[in-house]
Amino acid sequence: MVGGYELTVSAREDVPRWLAYGTPVLTVLGALAVGAVALLALGVDPVAAYGTMFVGTLTSEFGVSQTLLRAVPLALTGLAVYLPLRAGLWNIGAEGQLYLGAIAGTWVGLNVDAPGVVLVPLVLFGGGVAGGLWGLVPGLLRARRGVNEIIVTLMLTFVGVELAGYLVRGPMRGGEGNFPVSAELPAAALLPELGTVHAGVLVALVATVAVRLLITRTTTGYEVVVTGSNADAADTAGVDVEWVYVFVLVAGGALAGLAGAIEIAGLQEKLRPNFSPGYGFTAIPIALLGRRGALRVGLASLFFAVLVVGGSSMELEFGVPAALVEVIQALVILFLITAEFFKRYRIGVERTRETAPVPAGEGS
Amino acid sequence: MPAKLPPGESDAYLRLAGIRKTFPGVVANDDVDLTVRRGEVHALLGENGAGKSTLMKVLYGLYEPDAGTITLDGERLDLDSPQDAIDSGIGMVHQHFMLIPRLTVAENVVLGDRSHAAREFTWPADLTDSLRGLPGAGVGARLASPARARLPDLGRAADRAASLPGVGTVLGAIERGVVGTTNALTLDLSAPSERIREFAAEYGVDVAPDAPVWDLDVGGRQRVEILKTLYRDVELLVLDEPTAVLAPAEAERLFETLRDLADSGITVIFITHKLDEVGAIADRVTVLRDGQRVDTVPVDSVSRDDLARMMVGRDVLFDVDRPPAAVGDPVLAADGLETTDQRGVGVLSGVDLSVRSGEVLGIAGVSGNGQTHLAACLVGVRDPDAGTVTVGGRDRTGAGPRAFLEAGVSYVPEDRVAEATVPDLSVMHNLMLKSYRADSDRGRIDYGAAAARAERLVEEFDIRGVRDVRETPAGDLSGGNLQKLVLARELSRDPDVLVAHQPTRGVDVGAVEFLRSTILDQRASGTGVVLLSEDLDEVFAMSDRIAVISEGRFVAETTPEEADPETVGLWMGGERTPGDAAADRPGATARPDGGGE
Numbered sequence: 001m002v003g004g005y006e007l008t009v010s011a012r013e014d015v016p017r018w019l020a021y022g023t024p025v026l027t028v029l030g031a032l033a034v035g036a037v038a039l040l041a042l043g044v045d046p047v048a049a050y051g052t053m054f055v056g057t058l059t060s061e062f063g064v065s066q067t068l069l070r071a072v073p074l075a076l077t078g079l080a081v082y083l084p085l086r087a088g089l090w091n092i093g094a095e096g097q098l099y100l101g102a103i104a105g106t107w108v109g110l111n112v113d114a115p116g117v118v119l120v121p122l123v124l125f126g127g128g129v130a131g132g133l134w135g136l137v138p139g140l141l142r143a144r145r146g147v148n149e150i151i152v153t154l155m156l157t158f159v160g161v162e163l164a165g166y167l168v169r170g171p172m173r174g175g176e177g178n179f180p181v182s183a184e185l186p187a188a189a190l191l192p193e194l195g196t197v198h199a200g201v202l203v204a205l206v207a208t209v210a211v212r213l214l215i216t217r218t219t220t221g222y223e224v225v226v227t228g229s230n231a232d233a234a235d236t237a238g239v240d241v242e243w244v245y246v247f248v249l250v251a252g253g254a255l256a257g258l259a260g261a262i263e264i265a266g267l268q269e270k271l272r273p274n275f276s277p278g279y280g281f282t283a284i285p286i287a288l289l290g291r292r293g294a295l296r297v298g299l300a301s302l303f304f305a306v307l308v309v310g311g312s313s314m315e316l317e318f319g320v321p322a323a324l325v326e327v328i329q330a331l332v333i334l335f336l337i338t339a340e341f342f343k344r345y346r347i348g349v350e351r352t353r354e355t356a357p358v359p360a361g362e363g364s
Numbered sequence: 365m366p367a368k369l370p371p372g373e374s375d376a377y378l379r380l381a382g383i384r385k386t387f388p389g390v391v392a393n394d395d396v397d398l399t400v401r402r403g404e405v406h407a408l409l410g411e412n413g414a415g416k417s418t419l420m421k422v423l424y425g426l427y428e429p430d431a432g433t434i435t436l437d438g439e440r441l442d443l444d445s446p447q448d449a450i451d452s453g454i455g456m457v458h459q460h461f462m463l464i465p466r467l468t469v470a471e472n473v474v475l476g477d478r479s480h481a482a483r484e485f486t487w488p489a490d491l492t493d494s495l496r497g498l499p500g501a502g503v504g505a506r507l508a509s510p511a512r513a514r515l516p517d518l519g520r521a522a523d524r525a526a527s528l529p530g531v532g533t534v535l536g537a538i539e540r541g542v543v544g545t546t547n548a549l550t551l552d553l554s555a556p557s558e559r560i561r562e563f564a565a566e567y568g569v570d571v572a573p574d575a576p577v578w579d580l581d582v583g584g585r586q587r588v589e590i591l592k593t594l595y596r597d598v599e600l601l602v603l604d605e606p607t608a609v610l611a612p613a614e615a616e617r618l619f620e621t622l623r624d625l626a627d628s629g630i631t632v633i634f635i636t637h638k639l640d641e642v643g644a645i646a647d648r649v650t651v652l653r654d655g656q657r658v659d660t661v662p663v664d665s666v667s668r669d670d671l672a673r674m675m676v677g678r679d680v681l682f683d684v685d686r687p688p689a690a691v692g693d694p695v696l697a698a699d700g701l702e703t704t705d706q707r708g709v710g711v712l713s714g715v716d717l718s719v720r721s722g723e724v725l726g727i728a729g730v731s732g733n734g735q736t737h738l739a740a741c742l743v744g745v746r747d748p749d750a751g752t753v754t755v756g757g758r759d760r761t762g763a764g765p766r767a768f769l770e771a772g773v774s775y776v777p778e779d780r781v782a783e784a785t786v787p788d789l790s791v792m793h794n795l796m797l798k799s800y801r802a803d804s805d806r807g808r809i810d811y812g813a814a815a816a817r818a819e820r821l822v823e824e825f826d827i828r829g830v831r832d833v834r835e836t837p838a839g840d841l842s843g844g845n846l847q848k849l850v851l852a853r854e855l856s857r858d859p860d861v862l863v864a865h866q867p868t869r870g871v872d873v874g875a876v877e878f879l880r881s882t883i884l885d886q887r888a889s890g891t892g893v894v895l896l897s898e899d900l901d902e903v904f905a906m907s908d909r910i911a912v913i914s915e916g917r918f919v920a921e922t923t924p925e926e927a928d929p930e931t932v933g934l935w936m937g938g939e940r941t942p943g944d945a946a947a948d949r950p951g952a953t954a955r956p957d958g959g960g961e
Contacts, residue, residue, distance in 0.1 A: 217811075219804045226797065230786040236745050236777060237797045238766030 023339045024289050024296065028303065030338075031331035038327060044318045052317050053310030063313070065196035067305045069267065073098065073276070074301035075204045076259035077283035078290065079211050080131075080252040082297045084149070085287055086215060087248040088228035089142065093153030094256040095280025096160030097131040101257025102264045103164050104130030106172065106182050106271040109189030109264070116188040123189050123265050124203070124258055131257015132250045134160060139249030143242035149249065157280065165273040172271065182271040191266040200262035205298075207255060212294035224248060256280060277308075285333045304329065376435075377402035377631055378423075378600060383432035385418055390829075392418040393429070394655040400600075402437075405622055405632045407646035407663070409639075409675055411872035412842035413829060415655040416635045420602050423633075424456045425449040436600065455593025456602040459609070461585050465578035469571050469588050470553045470560060473595050556595065563594050567624045568617070583614035590621065601625065602633045607641060608843075608870045611731055611898065619645045637675070637872040639668050651675055676874045686884055689908045692721035693757075695892040696742065696773070696861045700751035703737045711737045712748070712916045719892040721860065724884075726907025727896045727918075730936050731866075734916035735896045736778060739865040742894060743775040744768030756860060769798060772860035776850055776867050778896075780843075784850045787839025791830050792818040794838040795853050825852035826878065844875035851879060855886050862886060865896045880906060898936075900929040912936055 036046035057063035077094040084091040105127035112122055138152035165180070174183025191198040215221035227234040227244045235241050259279065268275055286304055290296030311325030380398040384391075393415045400406045410416045421427045423434060425443030434441045436452055443449050446456070463472050557573035564570035569587045571580065577588060586606060593601055603622075607615040622632050622645060634646060642649050642663060649666075651658040651674040658674045666674075697718040703711045712734045719725045729735055740746035741753060744765045752761045755771040769775075777783040785794050792811075795818040800809060803817075811834075818833040825848045830836045838849060847867065854862065864883060868876040884906065887893050897903050903910055904924045912920040912935040920935045 217809060218807050219800055219809055220807065222793075222796075222800055222809055226786050226789065226793070229788045230782070232783050233786050233797070236743075236765055236775065236783050238764070238769045238801075240764075240766070 019342065023336075024300070027289065027332055027335040027339055030335040031328050034331050035324065035328045038324060039320065042320055042324075044320055049314050049318055049320060053314045054306060056313055057306055057310040061196065063309060066309045067302065068197045068201050070305035070308055071298075071301045072200045072204045072266070073259040073263050073279040074282060074286055074304050075298050076207055076262070077256045077280045078286035078297045078301045079207060079294060080135075080256035080259070080280075081283045081287035082290060082294060083211060083215075083224070083252045083255070084248040085291060086228045087224045087244050088231065089245060089248060090150045091135070091138075091153050091249060091252045092150050092284065093134070093138070093155075093157040093160075093280070094252070094259075094283045095276065095278065096153070096157030097134045097253040097256035098260035098263070098276055098280045099157075099160040099164045100134040100253075101127030101131040101260030102271055102275065103160075103167060103172075103260075104257065105261030105264045106185065109185040110172075110174070110183055114188065116190075116192070119186075119188045120191060120199075120265065123185075124261050127257045127259075127261020127264075128254040129257070131260065132254035134257065135249040135251075135253020136246065139246035139253075142249070143245040149245075153249075161274070164271065164275075168271055168273055175270070180273055184270045185265060189265055190269060191262065198262075198266035200266040203258065203262060207258070208294050208298040211255075211297075215294060220247070256283075282329065285329060285336070288336055289332065376400065377437060378633075379435040380419070380423065381433050381435070383419060383422055383434075384430045385415075385422055385427055386430055391655050393422070396432075396652065396655070396657050398650055398657070399660065400631055400633060401648075402631055403626055403629050404647040405626045405634060405645055407642045407649040408633060408635045408652065409637065409642055409649050409671065410652035411637055411675060411874050412844040414637075414652040414675075414872075416637075416652055417604055418655075419652070420456065420604060420633065420635060423449070424454060424602065450596055453597060453599035454602065455596060455598035455600070457586065457589040457593065457604065457606060459604045459606075461589055463577050463585055463588060466576065468553075468574050468576050469580075469591070470557045470573040472577055472588055473560060473573075473591050474553065474556045475592075559595065560591055563591055566628070567594070568621050569594070582609045583611070583617070586610070586618070587621075598630060600631045600633070602635070604635045605637070605870070606634070607636070607638065613730075615641075639671050639675075639873065642671060643668065653677055672873055675872075686906065687888065689723045689887070690890075691723045691908075692890065694718050694754075695721045695756055696863075696894065697754040698738075698742060698751065699754070701738065701741050701748045701753070702750040703734075703741065703746065703748050705737075710916060712741070714751070714917055715913075717894070717911065717918070719861065719894055721890045721892045722887060723908040724887055724893040724895055724906050726903040726910045727894065727913050728900060728903045728910055728932055728936055729896070729898060729913035731898050733913050733936075735865060735913060737916075738913070739775070739777065739863050739894075739896055742861075742863045743773050745775070772857075774798070774854035774857055774859035774862045776847075776854055776862070776864040778865040778869075780846055780850050781839075785838045785846060788837055790834050791822065791827070791836050791838055791841070791849065792833040794849060795821055795833070798853055798857060821849075821852040821856055825849070825882070827852065844871040847871050847879060848875060851882060855882065858889070859886075859891055861892050861894070863894045863896075866898070867895070868897075868899070868902060900933060900936075903932070904929055 032050065036050070039046040039049050057067060077098055080094040080097060081091050105123045108126035109119065109123045112119060114122065134156055135153075137156060138147075138149045141147035141152055142149040168182050169180045172182045173180065175181055191200055193199070194201065213221075215225065223234065223239045223244050224247075226237070227239060227241050231241050234244070260276075263276065263279075264271060282304055286300040287297060289300040289303075290298070307325050307328060311322050314320050314324075315322045376399045378398070378400040380396065383393050383396045383398075385393040396415065396419055398408075398419065408416045408419070418427065422429045422432075423443075425445045425448050428444070434443065436454070441448070441452055443452070449456070464475065467475070553573070560571075560573040569590055571584050571587050571591070575584075577585060580588065586609070590601070606618060610618060619641075622634070626632050626647075634641070636642060646663050648660060648662050649671065650660040651671065653675060654677075699716050701712050701715040705711050715734070715738060717725065717727075727735065727738070737746060741748045741751075744753070744760060744763060744767060747762045752759050754760065755768060755773055758771070760767055760771060775784075781787060786797070792815050796803065796809075796814045800814070803810070803814065815834055821827070822830050822833060827841070827845050827848045829841050829845050838846060841849065847870075851867070862883065867883065868879050871879065880902070883893060883895070893906075895903065895906055907924055910922050910924060910927065910932065911918045912922075912932055914936060920932075922932070
């Protein structure tokens with residue numbers, strides 16, 4: 001071979017700054033680019049479709065408020081995955097913790113008689129406690145017995161979802177007719193409105209900032225991060241690793257439970273089976289996309305909210321199946337994994353040439 | 365700068381010329397020349413961070429040099445990847461082994477090598493013929509005919525079909541095809557295993573080919589790495605600090621193997637920072653310092669001191685100054701410590717010791733005789749099955765590492781990467797690991813103050829390679845500098861007790877001197893030190909008292925003045941002790957009851 005080009009893959013010695021920080025953005029752009037191929041295959045102009053999805057959504061008042069409302073449970077469950085992830089644990093069960101929070105929030109709202117000023121915090125508190133208890137189980141099992149938290153959190157999700165289904169068909173069934181739904185919450189239990197959104201937006205914002213401060217300013221946050229990077233060294237340094245494991249899963253569960261209570265007291269106003277479109281699962285790519293910081297988790301949840309809301313308008317306007325949104329979400333994960341490769345290796349194009357023998361040598 | 369070629373360099377087998385490699389902010393190799401002759405053992409000597417590993421990674425195709433050329437056996441090499449290097453006959457044994465523990469030795473050896481791994485797959489020729497003949501003959505057509513293949517008749521139809529002429533041939537051929545495919549997809553390890561046995565006989569690289577790698581000790585794993593290169597017909601073998609993980613006896617054995625390899629014509633490059641090893645194994649040595657080549661010399665022509673000076677750039681004191689101890693009250697005591705490992709086998713069987721403030725108790729022993737458990741018990745990381753640990757007069761047994769830490773116990777563990785540091789986090793995060801609680805204000809950490817403190821410690825302990833204490837991950841530091849970081853963290857607390865396990869293992873000469881004298885300074889300010897080491901020079905240079913550990917118990921106690929290293933070395937090997945070595949010392953802490961049991 002005389003000429004020609006070949007692709008070379010070489011290990012990076014150093015991750016360039018732009019790559020380290022630009023990964024989330026590049027990931028999202030890459031996912032959208034591949035999504036565009038799917039749109040083209042469906043005979044839809046991707047520019048117009050993405051225009052509707054993003055510009056349309058973010059320029060209409062309805063779109064913005066819908067996005068914010070969607071972002072609340074996504075951000076809270078995203079943090080519920082993010083916090084254990086910093087300690088090196090995978091909380092795959094934010095969905096179940098969200099359901100437990102919704103059940104407890106509904107129960108408090110229906111059974112406690114108090115003015116709104118007291119009742120609303122009580123509803124949220126109940127949701128947080130229930131979600132936290134749902135996280136306590138995998139936390140204790142992991143800390144004391146070394147049981148894999150991925151399996152326990154995931155399995156408890158099914159228990160949580162089915163528990164809600166049973167309750168609204170049995171003990172908590174309310175309302176008229178024979179529908180599997182709880183009674184409606186009294187007005188005092190509902191979240192106050194802030195313009196076109198509810199007060200849950202504030203709660204999510206406060207929670208995001210609180211988790212950020214926890215990680216970046218406190219001894220607990222330091223212990224979480226150290227444990228997540230090297231649990232053995234943390235143990236040797238006197239960090240109570242078992243406590244850290246229990247803490248992150250309980251706190252994560254509480255955040256997800258809070259999301260469930262907010263969803264009921266802010267939007268749904270009653271408990272229905274399968275009320276969540278999988279917020280707790282979407283939370284996983286959100287936490288991965290934002291794993292470098294809690295604020296990024298917040299941003300990622302906004303992005304995913306736009307995807308969901310914009311996806312619906314895209315579906316209406318262009319007849320594109322909403323499943324495409326899920327495809328883009330999946331692509332985000334795939335691109336994130338790919339980005340790890342690009343962080344480690346450099347791809348180059350090189351002109352191939354024959355290795356020139358050195359004239360002075362003996363030759364072979 | 366052109367190479368100053370000593371006479372005889374024209375017969376160079378490998379020549380690296382003008383190699384330059386920079387990383388952001390660091391020149392790792394600055395115009396380095398290296399010439400190696402065929403069949404020699406060539407040592408590449410230098411302190412950690414001198415650029416030895418970088419140079420070898422360039423040679424192995426892992427790094428692309430910014431400038432310079434590589435010539436092997438007269439041919440210019442253009443290495444884009446390790447595969448290119450392997451194809452050129454270059455093999456490398458890394459410091460961290462690249463093995464898959466679940467697989468056997470033979471499986472690891474053939475891994476990635478496609479040429480020998482799979483059996484030849486041949487598509488049976490008669491199958492093709494039969495298939496070609498089939499559709500026309502109509503057997504297939506009849507079987508496939510929906511009219512005939514009615515459901516209840518299927519079984520009989522198949523029987524009848526098998527008896528038809530031609531079908532038997534087809535089935536037989538298919539069977540052979542399946543077997544052939546299965547063989548092509550599975551490994552036939554008989555031939556590789558045979559070769560591995562041959563290597564074992566020839567070079568003393570003996571490991572059982574079918575042993576699982578997780579079952580091997582470190583030395584065995586290293587031999588598998590060497591086997592991997594031999595299996596790929598290595599002509600130039602590079603070993604990156606191979607003895608860093610080995611016990612002295614294993615290192616001895618490795619040297620013999622390397623000698624055999626060199627005698628059979630394989631060229632060996634041996635990266636090290638240990639002067640003794642250069643003398644023990646190498647024919648010639650190239651010394652690197654700060655990324656530059658200092659010189660290349662035949663080993664017999666230089667003294668150990670010369671090499672040390674070339675390597676460090678100044679005179680090195682091998683004997684640190686140890687003023688007499690100003691001994692105070694006992695600060696740490698252990699009584700009757702017993703532990704077992706995961707399988708329930710006893711590790712420590714009744715260890716007693718006592719350390720007073722201002723003295724160094726050296727615990728000499730071949731590694732693997734219970735030192736790891738002993739160190740862990742003394743700092744509260746492991747709870748003994750029986751016995752007590754007393755810190756500053758208070759029984760702390762079972763109180764956990766935090767209580768020990770707060771009682772003034774500092775710990776330099778054996779494995780600094782796995783136990784003492786968090787490699788992904790910054791130097792600052794690592795330096796505050798033992799003090800973040802004390803320095804926090806009601807649960808809040810002042811990272812500004814932590815960074816300032818980290819910068820001060822980096823300065824004070826001469827930790828090199830730190831660009832920004834908040835940004836540079838500890839994992840980027842070289843072994844010696846990482847150990848300085850650990851020591852800086854542990855000593856800046858001004859502890860009452862320091863338990864240091866192999867504090868200078870894998871550390872270069874300049875840093876060894878620094879680490880030892882720092883520990884002795886700490887002793888002078890009243891800290892009681894327990895030093896666990898298998899390096900007898902270190903034990904004798906540092907200790908006020910020496911206890912010898914073998915098979916989980918102390919077999920003797922002595923002092924550097926009373927005993928000589930040879931005797932202690934024998935005790936370490938489990939030799940029966942005279943029994944009175946410890947008995948005549950008041951306050952003796954070791955049980956002089958012999959090492960037999």
